[in-house]
Amino acid sequence: MNKTILGYVPEESxxxxxxxxTRILFLLIVSLFPMFISAPEWNLLLVVLILILMRYSRIDFxxxxxxxxxxxxxxxxxxxxxxxxxxxxxxxxxxxxxxxxRIYYERILDAITVYFRILPMxxxxxxxxxxxxxxDIIVAMRSLRIPYAVTYLVAMALRAVGMVxxxxxxxxxxxxxxxxDPVGKSIFYKMRKFVMYIIPLFALALRxxxxxxxxxxxxxxxxxxxxxxxxxxxxxxxxxQAHYWDYLISFxxxxxxxxxxxxxxxxxxxxxxxxxxxxxxxxxxxN
Amino acid sequence: MAIVRFEDYQWKYANTKEFxxxxxxxxxxEGTFVGVIGPNGSGxxxxxxxxxxxxxxxxYGVRKGHVYVAGREVKEYRADELAKQVGVVFSDPExxxxxxxxxxxxxxxxxNIGLTVEEIRERxxxxxxxxxxxxxxxxxxxxxxxGQKQRVALAAVLGMMPRVIVMDEPTxxxxxxxxxxxxxxxxxxxxxxxxxxxAIEHNLENLIPxxxxxxxxxxxxxxxxxxxxxxxxxxxxxxxxxxxxxxxxQYFFELLREGYYNGPLPLTLDDATARLRQLVEKVKEQx
Amino acid sequence: xxxxPYISVNDLVFRYPDGTLALDKINLKIYDGDxMALIGQNGSGxxxxxxxxxxLLKPTEGSIIVDGLDTRHTSITxxxxxxxxxxxxxxxxxxxxxxxxxxxxxPRNIQLPPEEIKERVQEALDVVRMPSRxxxxxxxxxxxxxxxxVAIASILALRPKAIIVDEPTTGQDIKQSREIMEFLVDLHExxxxxxxxxxxxxxxxxxxxxxxxxxxxxxxxxDGPTAEVFAQPEALxxxxxxxxxxxxxxxxxxxxxxxxxxxxxxxxxEQTRQILNK
Numbered sequence: 001m002n003k004t005i006l007g008y009v010p011e012e013s014x015x016x017x018x019x020x021x022t023r024i025l026f027l028l029i030v031s032l033f034p035m036f037i038s039a040p041e042w043n044l045l046l047v048v049l050i051l052i053l054m055r056y057s058r059i060d061f062x063x064x065x066x067x068x069x070x071x072x073x074x075x076x077x078x079x080x081x082x083x084x085x086x087x088x089x090x091x092x093x094x095x096x097x098x099x100x101x102r103i104y105y106e107r108i109l110d111a112i113t114v115y116f117r118i119l120p121m122x123x124x125x126x127x128x129x130x131x132x133x134x135x136d137i138i139v140a141m142r143s144l145r146i147p148y149a150v151t152y153l154v155a156m157a158l159r160a161v162g163m164v165x166x167x168x169x170x171x172x173x174x175x176x177x178x179x180x181d182p183v184g185k186s187i188f189y190k191m192r193k194f195v196m197y198i199i200p201l202f203a204l205a206l207r208x209x210x211x212x213x214x215x216x217x218x219x220x221x222x223x224x225x226x227x228x229x230x231x232x233x234x235x236x237x238x239x240x241q242a243h244y245w246d247y248l249i250s251f252x253x254x255x256x257x258x259x260x261x262x263x264x265x266x267x268x269x270x271x272x273x274x275x276x277x278x279x280x281x282x283x284x285x286x287n
Numbered sequence: 288m289a290i291v292r293f294e295d296y297q298w299k300y301a302n303t304k305e306f307x308x309x310x311x312x313x314x315x316x317e318g319t320f321v322g323v324i325g326p327n328g329s330g331x332x333x334x335x336x337x338x339x340x341x342x343x344x345x346x347y348g349v350r351k352g353h354v355y356v357a358g359r360e361v362k363e364y365r366a367d368e369l370a371k372q373v374g375v376v377f378s379d380p381e382x383x384x385x386x387x388x389x390x391x392x393x394x395x396x397x398x399n400i401g402l403t404v405e406e407i408r409e410r411x412x413x414x415x416x417x418x419x420x421x422x423x424x425x426x427x428x429x430x431x432x433x434g435q436k437q438r439v440a441l442a443a444v445l446g447m448m449p450r451v452i453v454m455d456e457p458t459x460x461x462x463x464x465x466x467x468x469x470x471x472x473x474x475x476x477x478x479x480x481x482x483x484x485x486a487i488e489h490n491l492e493n494l495i496p497x498x499x500x501x502x503x504x505x506x507x508x509x510x511x512x513x514x515x516x517x518x519x520x521x522x523x524x525x526x527x528x529x530x531x532x533x534x535x536x537q538y539f540f541e542l543l544r545e546g547y548y549n550g551p552l553p554l555t556l557d558d559a560t561a562r563l564r565q566l567v568e569k570v571k572e573q574x
Numbered sequence: 575x576x577x578x579p580y581i582s583v584n585d586l587v588f589r590y591p592d593g594t595l596a597l598d599k600i601n602l603k604i605y606d607g608d609x610m611a612l613i614g615q616n617g618s619g620x621x622x623x624x625x626x627x628x629x630l631l632k633p634t635e636g637s638i639i640v641d642g643l644d645t646r647h648t649s650i651t652x653x654x655x656x657x658x659x660x661x662x663x664x665x666x667x668x669x670x671x672x673x674x675x676x677x678x679x680x681p682r683n684i685q686l687p688p689e690e691i692k693e694r695v696q697e698a699l700d701v702v703r704m705p706s707r708x709x710x711x712x713x714x715x716x717x718x719x720x721x722x723x724v725a726i727a728s729i730l731a732l733r734p735k736a737i738i739v740d741e742p743t744t745g746q747d748i749k750q751s752r753e754i755m756e757f758l759v760d761l762h763e764x765x766x767x768x769x770x771x772x773x774x775x776x777x778x779x780x781x782x783x784x785x786x787x788x789x790x791x792x793x794x795x796x797d798g799p800t801a802e803v804f805a806q807p808e809a810l811x812x813x814x815x816x817x818x819x820x821x822x823x824x825x826x827x828x829x830x831x832x833x834x835x836x837x838x839x840x841x842x843x844e845q846t847r848q849i850l851n852k
Binding site (some may be wrong): 002133134135138147155156158162163208211214215216217218219220221225232233234235236280 | 323339374381390398400
Binding site (some may be wrong): 120165171172173174175176177178179180181183196199200203204207 | 625628630649651652654655658659661663665667668669670671679680684714728732763770775
């Protein structure tokens, strides 16, 4: 099993036949797809496709359960903001009035559209994070010729996040050992105490930064600026080879993106007007 | 010619009143294993940092006299040039990691000093088995145990093939078994490589069998500097300066003092066992 | 001992959320008057066990009864009044802006009246011998030794019966280690606290601990008076811990008349005089 950022993926998963750079391209390009798709049913199809890819990559579907609350609460927030906080629009079809708030058909349709645009993006992100390790991200960035110093900063940032999370849990235990009991206390009380965490976390970070700078110098690393890129061998990159299918996948992804743009803006397809969702909703809500 | 030479060396940190090191004169021949001991606050870490250039490059203070490595003043080296001469292992295993996986960590220094991919591969072939970290290469360095971390740090330093390796209490944070394994690696290194090693340690039991020479630092000065056996014969001087030799040595020193024994001080447990047996059997035969 | 234990651990099993078994059927009784060292290599379960003792971690199976209270059903506040835990790194446990308020933090959490808080803070700072000129200093800027004392004082102010100290001597030299230990022994003898030290330093254990509990792979492998535990090389080997060098020397020469329970150089000399002057 390989530990990825979000979970574990079996070592024999076909995802490891692809170069990390291909995976990051997948993330970047496919996340753009929903931008060009307004019709919710097509975005739903995209979600299904990603689920199929996840299954193919042997990702444990149980991690998806963690994101159900996220998806639900996001849906409710979007729906609320498009209905309750929709404002006054005499030109729209008013469906009902609840406590003086006007509910419009158009707003509900908008909410559904937005929601189904965001949903595939979340799935793409989950897919990427559960098939990539921190190292893959760095390797991908380096093979895309991003300057070494930049990729190094990103690596340090990722590392720092991990350390802060670890420190955080110890500090919390230390507070409990001193009789701090958050159970049954008001939210403001908790907030105020929460601020206290920041002091030790900051102290630890400061001391570590010092030691870290020493460690870098001891390894002969001199930070010579972001753009001056002195020639250095990249041993780790040699473990990763791009195969013909990496180029093929990248090519197909780009073609798909271009095709989507053409379909949307050239041929006027994939739009909300006349989409299946719109027809169904119209039939249901506007008799 | 001495590989490391201190000449009337003094250092005072900008934020303290007293000099941390006061008039150090010392010559270390290439290939020797030097154990440096002394209580906390005696200047051991300052001593180490003065050899690997962190002093004066990373700290503010007053520097007098000279420190030469391979015939050249430390402060005249560029960071990456000095890293090729002097490698350092710090005491906190957490604080010296700079990369996402053990492998990245080990090759980071080698990449920094400008080695090619082939050279890096060759060096990995001997340094990885030497430090027994082969099974850890894919893991994040902060997830392995403390002892494994120190072996990784050692591998990273050895890979850069410095002529001098400085270790600042490399086992202070480890449990006894991990400590022993780090010293096992040092023992192998001593037999297979010709590096000069300067080891600062509180843990004398493991250090003494490896050391060719012992140095006692106290309050910024060298109090005693000799081969291990004559060094530990100065028991009163050592105790006066808060150095407490391992039990077996203290015991034999008491035997000497009370006239039960008049041979050389045993430096290891095996040696002590053999000598105690001889002693008791001889007395029994006589009576 | 016939009296009731202060802490009683019964068939304790602890699993981490990811399923790793950290403690497997632990049974342990800790009595008023114990000065105990918890030893074993990293990952043997020492820290997990000690965090269970003060309720920071709750048992997966089995139970821990402290002063008659089951840790599963007892609030964090009432546990903190009974079992204190000093973390290894002082930086993890200092979150206030002055030494005084740091030590007062615990008593305030358990909602004591202001006069009592003041009294307890003063007492705790006196016990750790904190000079009064540091009272208003920010703990962050104190040297490590003093930060550690603040951490101990902040636990003492809660007046727990038992105090667990996680690796107090790591990174200290022998003289400093002895000072810390002598201070803990004082707390034990004069204030009557139960002291539990987690440590890797066997010479320190031999010198100061009255009882040793050795752990390995989530089990207790040996438990008894210090000399007795060090005299069980097979059990110790499983914990990857070696007795102090002088004890090993005595054990290797046991056939010559040395006691395998020898703990110090002085004891060894005593025996030598007898053996050689016969």
